[in-house]
Amino acid sequence: MGYGLLKGKKGIIFGALDNRSIAWKVAEKCVEEGAEIVLTNAPVALRMGGIKELGEKLNAEIIPADVTVMEDIENLVSTAKAKFGGIDFVLHPVGMSPNVRKGRDYTDLNYEFYHKTLDISAMSLHRVMQTCYKQDALNEYASVIAVTYIAAERTYTGYGDMAEAKAMLESIARSFGHHYGKHKSVRVNTVSQSPTVTTAGSGVEGFDDFINNANNLSPLGNASAEECADYCVTLFSDLTRKVTMQNLFHDGGYSSMGAAE
């Protein structure tokens, strides 16, 4: 049923692939809480996943966009703006590393792949925000969330060059939080989520170990995709207007644990 926390709000949600995606759960929750949304993903992902079904269920337009292509992003933002008048929230849970996908060790990276990792997983947030800024697409106190992982702060063997992408992503959130905050009171945060069983996540080496170890160490256990969606709803709402430029751990306490007996 929902609380009506996002009544009247309009948002853009990137990255919904299938019903294990964080983005999928966020989309459902936002609509349940009263928002209208558009969905977007890369053309190739749109063909693979079940996003069409989600769009129909949520009465949400689907706008294809490759996050590394400016024309696509410009079209996405202008279409959403034309539809909604102004945008109140954006979810950016996008990340992919060709080096990790192809099993390249961190000491044997391909540098073209590396640039691609950064472009898809981090620079894409800048592209989206710069486009919104130029088109004046975000409403006052709009809330932008990018999804990140604690590997931005600490090293995990299998996370490879995604560590740098996430560190960069968190920096972009701070930097644009400053500039867009001064300009139009827009808030920008990253949510650092527990390792989550998603189709995207399953490409990362040793991922099951990540998940089990994190679950055991976290006093409350890992946070699920559904719980992440709940949390995002609060951060999109009017109740968190002064939270910005933060990296917010949503992980059952994992990040503050050293070791448990």
Place this chain on the structure above:
Amino acid sequence: MGYGLLKGKKGIIFGALDNRSIAWKVAEKCVEEGAEIVLTNAPVALRMGGIKELGEKLNAEIIPADVTVMEDIENLVSTAKAKFGGIDFVLHPVGMSPNVRKGRDYTDLNYEFYHKTLDISAMSLHRVMQTCYKQDALNEYASVIAVTYIAAERTYTGYGDMAEAKAMLESIARSFGHHYGKHKSVRVNTVSQSPTVTTAGSGVEGFDDFINNANNLSPLGNASAEECADYCVTLFSDLTRKVTMQNLFHDGGYSSMGAAE
């Protein structure tokens, strides 16, 4: 009107003194969102402030308790438990430094005062939580918030020994978040709030400078007591169940700013 975010929830709110207090605003908001509460403060504060008026307005029982006296805390917790069955949230915004009050320089502290600063401002959180733990007073996924300040991480000339009290407070939140989390899924966080014009805050030397400088540096400006209350409501709600052991800045972006032009 509210969203009904805390419908059916029961809480204890420490530290409401007058209508400038963060606790006062949180109390009002929680009731607006459907919660039932008890209010508590030190006997001396109860005599000074207008808390009686607040209690009547919110239909909230007032239970006096000196947070450095175990019998008082035990009575508070057992009374609240008897009344409510179990407690879903606690707000701890308590802090006071006799050294700061008496204008003692950080290089000339009185060590009895110093112990008192720590007892009132930090150990009190441990006393409350240990009492709840022993009386099994908190419900599953209960949410505890202590209010802190960034002086726990960075040095502010006039903040004196409160810096240590807040560092200790944040550590207690982590430690008890671990123990009570494992035990009964209780979440414990600190909210690191912008400097706020309260009766308590006004005792700190150079406080107006704190406020203005912070306001100028924060892209969204300082967070007010009302906004803090909004944020606390989200953290008491069921939508943030996996957020625990965190220090959450609620400060318009101040903590992530280096310098602005």
Place this chain on the structure above:
Amino acid sequence: MGYGLLKGKKGIIFGALDNRSIAWKVAEKCVEEGAEIVLTNAPVALRMGGIKELGEKLNAEIIPADVTVMEDIENLVSTAKAKFGGIDFVLHPVGMSPNVRKGRDYTDLNYEFYHKTLDISAMSLHRVMQTCYKQDALNEYASVIAVTYIAAERTYTGYGDMAEAKAMLESIARSFGHHYGKHKSVRVNTVSQSPTVTTAGSGVEGFDDFINNANNLSPLGNASAEECADYCVTLFSDLTRKVTMQNLFHDGGYSSMGAAE
């Protein structure tokens, strides 16, 4: 042999108990590098350990001082000052928790013990520095190091109320680093050391697990007491004059590791 890094420097070294102590190794290294020192410890510790032998070996006076007793500290500082003219470095590796010693669970602390933990393990640093400040005992660019542990930032089940003591200790280092830095360019830092097999450390519950897990997770393995002494020498030297108010991890990389395969 040494490099002569501390030639002509004078220091006070707290906490040497036996040849497993960090303080013991630091004392040896400092003298090897050309310093003159005085040694101090609590009267009870002086009776237990072999510090007399160390004092003879290093030609170092031993001045008993209970770090919770102002008269003792005042006598220590004035004696050292009278002997040396001015003091160039101080090592504070002092810590003890009666709650941990007596096996009290974190959810069942004795609050008198808790105050004692804080007084011995953290407030003692303030007492020493305030005394130095008042007696004008430290030379320009004097360097003060307190030894801490990562439990100040993350929770370890068995570390108990020492977590708060270390959080407080690190805060005192920052605060006094500010005040004494402005006043006389004194630097104050904490070294956050790997778990180390010392007589003091062996009182902490589950300590062997700490040590082994940390050693496995650290890319370079745990840092030993000898290595800690090497590091302290660099921080006491003139080559690190602008390093202050920092918490410096000396742990083989442990603190920056998430998880290793």
Place this chain on the structure above:
Amino acid sequence: MGYGLLKGKKGIIFGALDNRSIAWKVAEKCVEEGAEIVLTNAPVALRMGGIKELGEKLNAEIIPADVTVMEDIENLVSTAKAKFGGIDFVLHPVGMSPNVRKGRDYTDLNYEFYHKTLDISAMSLHRVMQTCYKQDALNEYASVIAVTYIAAERTYTGYGDMAEAKAMLESIARSFGHHYGKHKSVRVNTVSQSPTVTTAGSGVEGFDDFINNANNLSPLGNASAEECADYCVTLFSDLTRKVTMQNLFHDGGYSSMGAAE
């Protein structure tokens, strides 16, 4: 004269341009402390600066290398390895943003420039280390330092996309510190230096304000390039063997200050 701290050690120093460069000072200090070095910089920088003079003075070979060109880096590393047998330390103080150079606002970045910023300022560290790794060029306990700035953690208006480059650089240091540490006990750290008047630094907008504000806020004042060189010497020495994967602030206390009266 020096202490002989780097006696017998061999190093590669990037980025010496003129006698205001940090690299220039580090090169001088390292040789003073007994090291042999090779100097390297981009061909264009070699033509502009006075590095030839430095090379002669220090008896150091100069090997041109563009840090974005693998062949150049491979040649540099293999030449240094052939000359020295193995390398004990590396200084990477390289950074440049075409966006900042051309005065582009953070909300109006050119994305080709952005990739270039990242490649020159951050990915270059990975390229160098991966090359060393593949050629097995670093000796056991070799020490690598990259120079960074606090803008990686907090936002400074004029620092632009260099914020992301430095965040990425610090992540690479951690990641490679893990991999090369496990492999051959190599240490990798970043030194986060006060804003320093260098020819490179002077390209950054509002840089004088950075410098003065930082100097005023730092209890010990800003760290100079000479002091940075002293600090680097300690980190290259055998006395700091267990310090790795750390971001080390060398800033007179600036990073731990909130606000001073």
